[in-house]
Amino acid sequence: MQSRAWMTSCAIQDAFVMLLVERGYEKMSMREIAGVAGVGLGTLYLYFPGKESIAAVTIRRWMRKQAAILAEASKVSSPRTVELAARAMVQAHVRGLLGQENEWRALLHLERRISSPASYREIYREFVGLFRDAFIASSDWPVGADPLRAAFNAFSMVDGIVGHALLVQETCPDAGELAADIECAVAGYIRSVQAQASRIGDMETCWPASA
Known part of the structure; x- marks a missing residue:
């Protein structure tokens, strides 16, 4: 069974790729990534310190x-x-x-x-x-x-x-x-x-x- 932490990390990465294609690296924000991934902004920063x-x-x-x-x-x-x-x-x-x-x-x-x-x-x-x-x-x-x-x-x-x-x-x-x-x-x-x-x-x- 895949761990919750691994699935959360993958969801964040998938959200990042989606926004990268749609908006580009410079325009996307950490808040947007969290929203698309379905996680809280605080949770996102627990996994990754930045884009x-x-x-x-x-x-x-x-x-x-x-x-x-x-x-x-x-x-x-x-x-x-x-x-x-x-x-x-x-x-x-x-x-x-x-x-x-x-x-x-x-x-x-x-x-x-x-x-x-x-x-x-x-x-x-x-x-x-x-x-x-x-x-x-x-x-x-x-x-x-x-x-x-x-x-x-x-x-x-x-x-x-x-x-x-x-x-x-x-x-x-x-x-x-x-x-x-x-x-x-x-x-x-x-x-x-x-x-x-x-x-x-x-x-x-x-x-x-x-x-």
Whole structure:
């Protein structure tokens, strides 16, 4: 059973996101957040000392939710190629963010303002780790290729494209079309990684290390 304190905190965070989308960070007040959350102003201050603390906790919670979506996509019951694994991760990330595009747009704008470098690095590394796990579990990950490097580069492409689609474009593109574009970019990179690993393997076969 979820604790009352946890449910109250979630209600406050949900109210914060609603007001963030409707009014923006600067215009919302702690009193408004309390009203939408259905809690007293005194109770709100018992949980959070101010808007910035609500923002930080809320952004972290939403990032964790998205990480959970990617973690689910990284798991499979039967073997799949690395391209299929990458496609599943792309689809999960794109549809997770664009499924709540107004909320994510507002949260990503705010994240750039308030997140510390350490906090940003921590969550970014978590997402990269999920891509790495998906790659390593694939049936054709090339021997000798660095899965962490590939995962960092692949996730950077995915996150960069979908993030800028939300932050820069006035009208967000169709999720299916955006995912297809990103899949092409990531698939091209993965094939490059595989080709490079294959060339290195061929060279080692032709020129074995001396005993």
